[in-house]
Amino acid sequence: MSAVFEVLNLKKAFSGLAVTNDVTLSMATGDRVALIGPNGAGKTTFVNLVTGNLRPDSGDVRLNGETVTKVDAIGRVRRGLVRSFQVTRLFQEMTPAEHVALAILQRDGRAGAMYGNFLSMPDVMDETAALLGTLGLVHLLHRKVSEIAYGQQRLLEIAVALALKPRVLLLDEPAAGVPQSDTGRIEQALAELPADLAVLMIEHDMDLVFRFARRVIVLAAGTIIFDGLPADVTKNAAVREAYLGSYANASHAA
Amino acid sequence: MQTFFSIAVDAFAYGMVLFVISIGLSVTMGLMRVVNLAHGAFAMIGGYIASYAAQSLGLGYAAAILLAVFGTVAISIPIERLLYRRIYGAPELTQVLMTIGITFCIIGIANYAFGPTLKTIPLPTALQGSADLGFRSIATHRIFAIVCGLVVAGALWYAIEKTAFGVKLRASVDNASMAAALGVRTEIIYAVSFAVAVGLAAFGGVLGAELLPVEPYYALRYMVTFLVVVSVGGAGSIPGALLACLLLGGIDTTGRYLMPEFGEFFFYLAVIAIICIFPRGLAGRVR
Amino acid sequence: MTEETVAVTARQSRSIGRDLLGIGAIISAAAIGYLLFPDNLALLTRIIAIALLVLSLDLVTGYCGVATLGHAALFGSGAYAAGIISAHYGIADPILMTLAGIVGGAAAGLVCGVIILRAHGLPQLVLSIALIYLFHEFANKASSWTGGSDGLSGISTDPLLGMFEFDLWGQTAYFFGVALLLAVLMLLRVLVRSPFGMLCRGIKEDPLRIIAMGASPKTALIKMYVISGAVAGVGGALNAISTQVVGLDSLSFTLSAESLVMLVLGGGGSLFGALTGTVVFMLFEDYVSAANPFHWLTMVGVLLIAVVLFAPKGLYGTAAGFVACRREKRP
Numbered sequence: 104m105s106a107v108f109e110v111l112n113l114k115k116a117f118s119g120l121a122v123t124n125d126v127t128l129s130m131a132t133g134d135r136v137a138l139i140g141p142n143g144a145g146k147t148t149f150v151n152l153v154t155g156n157l158r159p160d161s162g163d164v165r166l167n168g169e170t171v172t173k174v175d176a177i178g179r180v181r182r183g184l185v186r187s188f189q190v191t192r193l194f195q196e197m198t199p200a201e202h203v204a205l206a207i208l209q210r211d212g213r214a215g216a217m218y219g220n221f222l223s224m225p226d227v228m229d230e231t232a233a234l235l236g237t238l239g240l241v242h243l244l245h246r247k248v249s250e251i252a253y254g255q256q257r258l259l260e261i262a263v264a265l266a267l268k269p270r271v272l273l274l275d276e277p278a279a280g281v282p283q284s285d286t287g288r289i290e291q292a293l294a295e296l297p298a299d300l301a302v303l304m305i306e307h308d309m310d311l312v313f314r315f316a317r318r319v320i321v322l323a324a325g326t327i328i329f330d331g332l333p334a335d336v337t338k339n340a341a342v343r344e345a346y347l348g349s350y351a352n353a354s355h356a357a
Numbered sequence: 358m359q360t361f362f363s364i365a366v367d368a369f370a371y372g373m374v375l376f377v378i379s380i381g382l383s384v385t386m387g388l389m390r391v392v393n394l395a396h397g398a399f400a401m402i403g404g405y406i407a408s409y410a411a412q413s414l415g416l417g418y419a420a421a422i423l424l425a426v427f428g429t430v431a432i433s434i435p436i437e438r439l440l441y442r443r444i445y446g447a448p449e450l451t452q453v454l455m456t457i458g459i460t461f462c463i464i465g466i467a468n469y470a471f472g473p474t475l476k477t478i479p480l481p482t483a484l485q486g487s488a489d490l491g492f493r494s495i496a497t498h499r500i501f502a503i504v505c506g507l508v509v510a511g512a513l514w515y516a517i518e519k520t521a522f523g524v525k526l527r528a529s530v531d532n533a534s535m536a537a538a539l540g541v542r543t544e545i546i547y548a549v550s551f552a553v554a555v556g557l558a559a560f561g562g563v564l565g566a567e568l569l570p571v572e573p574y575y576a577l578r579y580m581v582t583f584l585v586v587v588s589v590g591g592a593g594s595i596p597g598a599l600l601a602c603l604l605l606g607g608i609d610t611t612g613r614y615l616m617p618e619f620g621e622f623f624f625y626l627a628v629i630a631i632i633c634i635f636p637r638g639l640a641g642r643v644r
Numbered sequence: 645m646t647e648e649t650v651a652v653t654a655r656q657s658r659s660i661g662r663d664l665l666g667i668g669a670i671i672s673a674a675a676i677g678y679l680l681f682p683d684n685l686a687l688l689t690r691i692i693a694i695a696l697l698v699l700s701l702d703l704v705t706g707y708c709g710v711a712t713l714g715h716a717a718l719f720g721s722g723a724y725a726a727g728i729i730s731a732h733y734g735i736a737d738p739i740l741m742t743l744a745g746i747v748g749g750a751a752a753g754l755v756c757g758v759i760i761l762r763a764h765g766l767p768q769l770v771l772s773i774a775l776i777y778l779f780h781e782f783a784n785k786a787s788s789w790t791g792g793s794d795g796l797s798g799i800s801t802d803p804l805l806g807m808f809e810f811d812l813w814g815q816t817a818y819f820f821g822v823a824l825l826l827a828v829l830m831l832l833r834v835l836v837r838s839p840f841g842m843l844c845r846g847i848k849e850d851p852l853r854i855i856a857m858g859a860s861p862k863t864a865l866i867k868m869y870v871i872s873g874a875v876a877g878v879g880g881a882l883n884a885i886s887t888q889v890v891g892l893d894s895l896s897f898t899l900s901a902e903s904l905v906m907l908v909l910g911g912g913g914s915l916f917g918a919l920t921g922t923v924v925f926m927l928f929e930d931y932v933s934a935a936n937p938f939h940w941l942t943m944v945g946v947l948l949i950a951v952v953l954f955a956p957k958g959l960y961g962t963a964a965g966f967v968a969c970r971r972e973k974r975p
Contacts (some may be wrong), residue, residue, distance in 0.1 A: 154856075180858030184873045188856070194849040201842055209859050215867070217840045267857060392766055443953060449765060450711045451952055454908055457901060458948030465942025579899070581773050588770040622781040628774040629759060636763040 105168070107132050107301050108184070108271040115152055122148045123159070124325035130271065132302045137316035137333075140304045141346055145325040146305050150275060154186050155179045167270065183270035183307035187263075189279050189305075191256045195249040199240055199259050202248070203231045206266035230266075238262050238292050254285030261292055272296070274304040278311055290314060321345065363511055364607075364614050370499040371568055372606025373506025378561030378579075379586040380513060380598050381446040381554025387593015388530050388550055391448055396558055397580040398463040403429045405467060405558025406569035408476040418481040422563050430561035437551050445547075460576050467541050468573040476571040478563060505564055509557065513595055526550065530593050563587065585628050591638025600639055604631075663818025663833055666916055667826065673923075674822045685814035687930055689886045692821035695922040696828060697899075698906045699915060700749075703872040705904070706912030707836060708865055709848035711769055712760060713900050714776030720895030721752035722877025724783065724790055727890040731798040732789070738804050738820065742881045749877020752779070752871045757869025761862055773897060780895045795891040799884060810885070817886035824878055832915055836869065844868055848913075862887065905944060909951055911958025920960040 106129040109336040115123040122145045130136055140146050153164055155176035163172045166182050174182070193202060204221040207230055208214040221227045235241045238258045243251050248259065257277060259338050264272055277293065278286050296302055306312050312319060312333065319336045320331035323345035329336055336342055382396040394521045407425040416424065436593035440459060484501050487494040528536040529546050537543045562571065569579055582605075585624045590601030605624070612623045631639070647712060677688045697719040704710045725748025726741040735741065760771050783790045790796050803809045808816045835841055843864050846854050851861040884890050902925070910921020933940040955962045 168909045176855050177860050180856060185858075186856055188853075192850050192853040192856070194846050194853065195840075196849060197845065205839070205842050205846060206857055208654060209843070209857050214839045214859055215864070217838045217871075218834050219839070220837045221842070263857070304651055380911075386766065392769065426649065440949065449769070449910075450705070450908075451956065453711060453713070454905070454948050455952045457905075458945040458952065461941045461945030461948065463945075465939060465945060469939070499947070581770075581777065584766070584770050585774065588767040592766060594871065619781070619785060622785060625774045625778040625781065629771060629778065632767045632771050632774075633759065633762050636767055638767065 106130060106165070106173060108303075109163075110153065111163045111165065113149075113152055113164070115148060115157065116160055116162045116229055122325050123152055126162070126322070126325070126327055128320060128330065130303065132270070132301055133298055134301045134303075135316050136301075136303050136317065136318045136320060137312040138303055138320045138322060139140070139309075139312060139336075140322035144322045144345075146322055148325075149322065150186065150273060150305065153273065154184065158250040180267065183268075184267065184273070185264045185267045185269035185271070187260045187277060188226055189275040191253070191260050193248045193256055193259060193263075196247060198243075198245045198247060199235055199251070200228075200231055200244040202263050203234055203266045204228070206263045206351075210267050211315040212215065233247075234262055234266055237295065239288060244248060252285070254281045254288065257281055257289055258292055261289075261321070265297070269300065271303070273300045274306075276306055277304065278306075278308060286311070360614065366495050366499055367608035367614075368607040369603070370502040371565075371610055372602040372604075373503050373560055374565035374568055375582065375586055375606055376506050376561075376599055376602040377509050377564060378558050379583045379590075379602065380595065381508065381550075381557040382583055383587045383594065383598045384526075385554045386587055388526070388533075389445055389547055392452045392456065393441075393443060394453060394580055394584070395459040395463065395576070396554070397578075397583050398470055398576035399429055399433060399555045399558040400562030400565075400583075401467065401571060401573075401575040402432060402463065403562035404478065404566050404575065405471055405476060406559070406586045407563040407566070408571060409471075409628055411478050412476075418479075418484070421478065422560065426556045426561050428557045429562075430556045433552070433555040437548070441551070456460075462578065463541065464576050465575050472540045473573055476566075478566045478571070480567075484531050497537055502564055502568075505609075509560075510595065510599055511534075517595065522546075522549070529630075543635060588638055589631050589635075591635075594638070604639075659837070663856060664831075666833075667830070670826060670829070670919070671822075674818075678818065682813075685818040686886065687926075689814055689817050690883065691923060691926045692818075692825050693879040693883040693886070694903065694906070694926060695880065695919055697876050698830065698903050698910075698922045699832060700872045700879065701903050701907050702912055702915065702918040703781060703868055703875065704865070705907060706914065706918065707841065707848065708844045708868055710732070710760065710865065712756075712772040713897065714756065714760075714772035714774075714779075715897055715903055716899040717756055717776050717779040717896075718749045718752045718873040718876035719880045719899070719903075720779060720783070720890075721873070721881075721889045722749035722880030723744065723884045723890045723894045724748065724796065724880070726801045726878065726881035726884040727796045730800060730884075731796055736802040737846040738801050738810075738885050741885055742799045742824070742878060743800065745879075745884070745941075747872045747877070747880025748879060749873040749875070751873070753869045753871070753873020753876070754866070756873070757866045761865055761869075765900035772900075774897065776897050776900050779852070780892060780897075783892055783895050790892075791877035793892055795889050797889050799888045799890070801885050801888070804833060814886060818881075821882050821886065824882055827913060828878055829919075830876055832875070836915065837896050840864070840867070902944075905948055907958075909947065909958055909966075911961030914964070916961055917958050917964075921958060922960065931945060 108130040110126055110128050113123055113126045114121065126149065138146060148157065152159050155174060159172065163170050165171065166179065166184055171179055171182060204227050205214060207227050208221065232241055232244065235244060238261065240255060240262065241256055243255060248256060261277060278289050281289060290311065304315060316333055319329055319331065319333045321336065321342050328341040328345060329339050378400045382393060385391060385393060403425040406428045407421040410421040410424045411418065436459065444455050480498060485497045487496045490498055517526060525536065525546055526543045528541055529543050534541050554642060569575065586598060586601045586605060589605065590597035608627045609621065609624045612619065612621065616623065650793040681688060700718060701715045705712060721800040722745035726745040727737040729744045730741055739773065756775055759775060760768055763771055784792050801810050804816055804820055810816045843854065843859060847861045847864060854861050880894060883894065907918055909925055910919065911917030929940060932943060951958065957965060
């Protein structure tokens with residue numbers, strides 16, 4: 104299958120310190136990849152390089168075969184690379200319906216329309232209600248975001264991303280900060296993500312990673328040290344060393 | 358050559374006065390993130406106090422300056438406690454409105470108390486004449502303003518770079534919550550910086566009374582100039598503020614000498630150009 | 645889904661009801677003003693012109709969150725554009741003059757928008773102040789066009805629609821102003837509820853989120869600035885038409901600051917808030933400043949501090965919040 108999303112030899116250094124060092128990876132439609140790594144591994148920088156918020160020193164990012172390294176963040180979203188935020192960035196004064204409708208209108212190039220109202224646009228309203236329905240948020244359609252629970256805000260964050268109909272979805276710790284009792288709904292939403300979507304999830308919670316991902320990439324000190332099946336990741340010596348320090352393998356061997 | 362020299366001296370003196378008044382604003386803005394539009398009003402209060410002390414109480418110039426500085430700080434303390442405390446960390450628009458409100462009140466009160474006329478602060482005889490440099494003579498007051506500006510810049514540089522207070526101040530500017538976690542009493546740093554800023558503004562108001570005449574609309578008229586200095590220099594940066602003052606003083610003075618009919622047109626044009634090219638100020642750090 | 649449809653219909657009919665109520669309120673306020681101050685219609689027309697400026701400021705500050713202290717640049721440009729085509733080119737038709745005001749205001753809006761949006765925070769504020777002074781100095785210098793500090797005089801206006809002469813008592817100007825205000829208000833109601841209006845509210849809350857949705861905050865804000873300029877231009881043109889003179893004060897920092905005060909007094913982010921703030925401020929000003937202009941300044945200052953401390957949502961916003969609270973408590 105052809106790659107929908109590729110990163111080629113991406114490099115970025117801050118004042119001489121390599122934070123992303125020669126990262127190469129490739130994803131195809133339908134992939135479910137988890138990107139993990141110890142603190143300071145350069146995950147945030149990597150995300151910012153991919154979304155276009157940072158310029159790489161060298162290397163390329165490709166979407167659907169098109170090199171987008173010089174395309175800004177907005178252009179990459181329009182080409183189908185959408186991200187969610189680790190800390191919810193929602194409009195506190197607006198409703199879930201408005202969030203999703205705005206994303207739909209923006210996707211269709213109608214967000215600049217200076218007349219009409221999405222409430223009276225049946226196609227937008229139907230799609231909004233359907234999307235929020237699949238995430239179990241339809242009863243909150245017209246509540247203010249500041250009034251809804253954090254777990255529901257995280258689901259809305261996913262809904263906004265999906266409304267943009269991405270080809271590649273970057274989920275930045277989708278369950279971060281959500282109480283254990285509410286993570287089930289988020290996991291279900293992740294399991295039901297459309298099949299024609301390539302998903303790269305940055306996550307700390309290994310339970311979630313093992314349930315969601317069919318491939319795991321481990322980033323340490325800006326370099327990919329592992330790229331393979333979830334079952335193999337804990338057995339890998341380099342991964343153990345990165346997480347546990349050098350004597351981890353010794354004790355494992357013993 | 359003659360004109361060039363006059364422009365250079367006037368620009369330098371004007372720039373130094375601007376520096377003395379604005380540097381406090383720059384430090385407090387960098388430290389407390391408060392857009393303080395009332396800073397010029399404190400300079401004006403200093404000017405009024407000095408004028409009153411010299412004209413009505415018959416005090417000498419030095420005593421008038423001291424009274425102005427301490428009097429203005431005394432006036433500013435309740436204002437800081439009651440009003441500024443409420444807007445630390447508030448949205449910018451709120452800060453703008455509150456400090457404009459304070460400015461309007463001070464203007465109204467100054468006019469009620471002192472009337473709408475210009476107030477002068479008589480210079481001591483030592484500063485009245487001009488100093489002969491052999492090829493050219495300079496008004497002694499200009500030299501005094503330049504020396505004061507340099508002394509203030511040097512003292513501030515020493516206080517910030519070489520003293521324990523300066524270390525705490527810089528830490529608070531960089532990251533207030535981290536500094537607080539490390540045991541720096543940030544509220545004391547804030548209060549002291551605010552008082553020093555106001556005191557310097559008052560000093561500058563007296564020092565610059567020859568160039569920026571004291572009258573009720575002073576606070577509004579020069580508010581823009583002081584804000585411009587801070588945003589061109591970059592909030593919280595002493596070298597940036599110094600550079601901005603000299604640059605803007607130069608542009609303004611040159612404009613007045615060579616093209617008086619254009620008023621301040623070129624001054625504002627330069628401001629817009631500089632901010633468009635350096636949106637974070639000449640010495641602004643990327644945040 | 646039927647429940648949803650019912651809810652949506654209810655929401656829409658409620659907002660249409662509110663619109664009708666608002667229009668009714670404005671028409672009755674206009675009628676009351678006409679009956680109460682038949683000798684002072686000039687003041688009422690001036691209030692309408694300033695209300696258009698404050699509405700225009702509301703679009704960029706209240707709806708988009710751009711803090712500016714130079715918004716009179718848009719108003720003054722509209723006023724000069726309308727005045728200049730009449731005084732220098734003899735185009736005296738009030739509708740054409742209004743159109744010139746719209747074009748002049750929109751052009752100034754484009755210039756100001758492009759420049760102001762280059763920076764954020766304090767530098768942005770300083771840019772807006774520098775711009776209004778620049779416009780002011782420019783108009784002062786270009787005195788052969790603008791009349792400089794004497795003001796632009798020699799503005800004449802033909803009868804409105806060829807029928808209604810602009811009379812000495814300002815009746816025609818007043819009715820023309822009320823009609824303009826209603827037309828602008830209805831258009832703006834449509835605008836703020838449109839997808840574009842929603843996009844702008846999003847930009848006010850979190851521009852980075854908007855970028856992550858693939859929309860450009862800057863493009864949207866510049867568009868809004870142009871629209872805002874057109875609205876302010878209508879106000880400027882109305883002022884030029886009704887007073888037959890355009891002064892440098894229409895391009896002043898003071899007017900810019902006052903319009904911001906009016907907006908905040910009434911409550912930003914709401915069209916009726918902007919109107920409320922203007923009317924209260926202007927009537928108050930007329931009453932107090934007649935007595936003593938400096939007391940007036942002190943009172944504005946106190947008022948500002950009080951609004952910031954006790955009614956941060958403004959008069960209209962606080963009242964609307966109170967009503968909504970009562971409504972929710974009712975079973």
